[in-house]
Amino acid sequence: MSKEISFILNQELVRINDVDPNTTVLNYLRDIKNLRGTKEGCASGDCGACTAVIVELINDRLVYKSINTCIMFIYNLHGKQLITVEHLKDNTKLHPVQKSMVDYGGSQCGFCTPGFIMSMFSMYKNKITPTKKNIDEHLAGNLCRCTGYKPIYIATKNMNKYGKSDHFSKTEKKIKNKLKSINNNVAISYLDKEFFIPSNLNNLKENINEYKNFKFLSGGTDLALEVTKKRKSIESFIFLGNNNDLKYIKVVDNNILIGGATPINDTINILKKYYPAIADMYMRYGSTQIRNVATIGGNIANASPIGDSAPALISLDSSVTIEGNKTKIIKLKDFFISYKRTVLQKNEFLKEIIIPIDKNSIFKCYKISKRFDDDISAVFMAINLKQKNQIINKISITLGGMAEIPKKAINTEKFLNRKKFNYNNIIKAKEYLADDFNPINDMRASKKYRKIISQNLLEKFYYEVTNNKTISVN
Numbered sequence: 215m216s217k218e219i220s221f222i223l224n225q226e227l228v229r230i231n232d233v234d235p236n237t238t239v240l241n242y243l244r245d246i247k248n249l250r251g252t253k254e255g256c257a258s259g260d261c262g263a264c265t266a267v268i269v270e271l272i273n274d275r276l277v278y279k280s281i282n283t284c285i286m287f288i289y290n291l292h293g294k295q296l297i298t299v300e301h302l303k304d305n306t307k308l309h310p311v312q313k314s315m316v317d318y319g320g321s322q323c324g325f326c327t328p329g330f331i332m333s334m335f336s337m338y339k340n341k342i343t344p345t346k347k348n349i350d351e352h353l354a355g356n357l358c359r360c361t362g363y364k365p366i367y368i369a370t371k372n373m374n375k376y377g378k379s380d381h382f383s384k385t386e387k388k389i390k391n392k393l394k395s396i397n398n399n400v401a402i403s404y405l406d407k408e409f410f411i412p413s414n415l416n417n418l419k420e421n422i423n424e425y426k427n428f429k430f431l432s433g434g435t436d437l438a439l440e441v442t443k444k445r446k447s448i449e450s451f452i453f454l455g456n457n458n459d460l461k462y463i464k465v466v467d468n469n470i471l472i473g474g475a476t477p478i479n480d481t482i483n484i485l486k487k488y489y490p491a492i493a494d495m496y497m498r499y500g501s502t503q504i505r506n507v508a509t510i511g512g513n514i515a516n517a518s519p520i521g522d523s524a525p526a527l528i529s530l531d532s533s534v535t536i537e538g539n540k541t542k543i544i545k546l547k548d549f550f551i552s553y554k555r556t557v558l559q560k561n562e563f564l565k566e567i568i569i570p571i572d573k574n575s576i577f578k579c580y581k582i583s584k585r586f587d588d589d590i591s592a593v594f595m596a597i598n599l600k601q602k603n604q605i606i607n608k609i610s611i612t613l614g615g616m617a618e619i620p621k622k623a624i625n626t627e628k629f630l631n632r633k634k635f636n637y638n639n640i641i642k643a644k645e646y647l648a649d650d651f652n653p654i655n656d657m658r659a660s661k662k663y664r665k666i667i668s669q670n671l672l673e674k675f676y677y678e679v680t681n682n683k684t685i686s687v688n
Contacts, residue, residue, distance in 0.1 A: 216397040219292035224301035227392055231402045235409040235451055236441050239283035240264045251299040251328045252283055257442040259285040259435055262356030265329035267336050269295035271393045278339040279506040285438035289409045293396045295389055299328040310376035311335050318369040322360035330356045334370050344371045354587045355501020408450040415459035422561050425450050430563055432475045433507035436516055470569040474511030488571050491579050492526050498581055501588045511564045517554045520591050524620035525612040526579045529596035532569045538562035550619040575600045576679055580671045591615050592659035595671045601635050616651040623650040640676040644669040
C-alpha cells in the first residue's frame with residue numbers, strides 16, 4: 215500500500231503526502247503550485263470559476279471531465295491527470311477553444327473566463343458536438359456577469375473550426391502509461407489526519423476498522439462544504455471514488471444495479487432508457503461539473519430531506535445493499551430514521567442501489583426550485599402509477615422538502631388505491647395530501663407554499679398522464 219498519492223499535473227507526474235487532506239484542489243493549485251488561472255468565486259461548486267479538467271483512464275480510453283476544484287479535496291486526484299487553463303496553449307499557440315473565445319469576444323472582465331474555457335475544453339476533448347442542447351448542458355455550471363452569454367455560446371459553437379486535434383492528442387499514449395503505473399491503494403497520515411484510498415471492496419473491509427472518526431467520501435460535493443463554508447477540519451477520510459467494486463451500473467434480472475460510488479453522469483444513459491424522468495431530473499440536479507463526481511449513493515447516504523434521489527427511488531420501490539460485518543438488503547423507504555440519520559451503523563456503508571424495472575408503470579418526478587438548473591429543491595415530488603381500465607392498481611407518492619426525511623404520502627396513497635383515476639378523485643386526494651405533511655418555513659419556501667405546490671403537482675401529474683404530454687412553463 216502506497217504512503218503517497220500520485221497524479222499527473224498537466225504533464226508532470228506528482229507525488230505528495232505532505233498536504234493537509236482538507237486542502238481543496240483549488241487551494242493547492244493557487245497557494246502551493248502558483249497556478250492562479252483557476253479562480254475562486256463561490257467555494258461551493260455553483261459558479262464554475264474554479265473549473266479544471268480531470269482525465270481518467272476508463273476501458274483504456276482517456277475520458278475528460280470538468281470539475282469544480284473548489285469542492286474537490288487534493289487527495290481525490292490519485293490516479294488521475296489534472297489539466298489547468300495555463301497548460302492549454304501549445305507553446306505560444308492558443309488552444310482552439312481559447313482562440314475561439316478571443317475571436318468571438320467571449321471574455322470581458324475575464325474572471326469567469328478560465329472556467330468557461332475548461333468546460334469548453336472538456337467538450338472539445340470528448341468530441342461532443344456543440345449543438346445548443348449540448349452547450350446549454352455543459353456550460354450550465356458556469357456563470358458570467360458581463361457578456362450575457364451569447365458570445366460565449368457562439369465561441370463554443372465555433373471552437374472546432376480552429377482545429378479538431380491538439381497537443382494533448384500527441385501525448386495520449388504517454389499519459390495512459392503513466393496512469394497505468396500508479397499504485398491503487400493509498401494510506402496517508404498527515405499530522406493528526408488520515409486519508410485512506412481502497413481500490414476494491416476487500417481492501418476497504420479489511421482496513422476500515424483501523425480508522426476512527428472518519429467520513430466516507432465519494433464526490434465530496436456536499437462534504438467539502440463542511441470545510442469551505444463551515445470552516446471545519448475533517449480528521450479522517452475514506453475515499454470511495456477510486457473503488458472499482460463500487461463504480462458500476464448494469465441491468466440484472468430486471469433490476470438496475472448502481473454501485474454506491476458511481477458518478478451520476480455515468481448512470482444517465484441507462485436511467486434514460488428505463489426511467490427518463492429520473493435522467494431528466496439529474497440534468498437539473500447539478501451541473502456537469504457536479505454530476506461528473508457526485509454519486510447517487512452519496513446523495514442517499516447524506517440523508518438530506520431535500521435530496522432529490524431518495525423520493526424518486528422510493529416511489530420506484532428501490533432497495534439498497536448495506537455492507538459491513540454482514541451484507542443486508544433493505545427497502546430504501548426504511549433507510550431513513552430522522553433528520554440526517556439513517557440505519558447505517560458504525561463501519562457500514564451503502565454498497566448498491568437496486569431499482570426494479572417496471573415497464574407497465576407511469577413514473578414522473580417534479581423538482582421545484584428557485585433556479586431551474588443546479589439548485590436545491592424547495593419541494594420534490596415523485597409519483598409512480600399502475601392503472602388498468604382507469605382503475606388505480608397501485609400508486610406511490612413520495613416527497614422531499616416536506617418533512618425531516620423523504621416521506622411517502624401514505625394517506626393519499628390509501629385514498630387513491632383501487633379508485634378511478636379521474637379528476638374528481640385527484641381533487642379529493644389533494645385534501646389528503648395536505649394532511650399527510652406538515653412542512654416548515656425556511657429560506658427556500660414557506661409552509662403554505664410547499665403545501666399548495668405539492669397539491670398542484672398531484673393535479674399536474676393527472677393532466678400530464680391523461681393528456682399524454684408534459685406540461686411546462688419553460
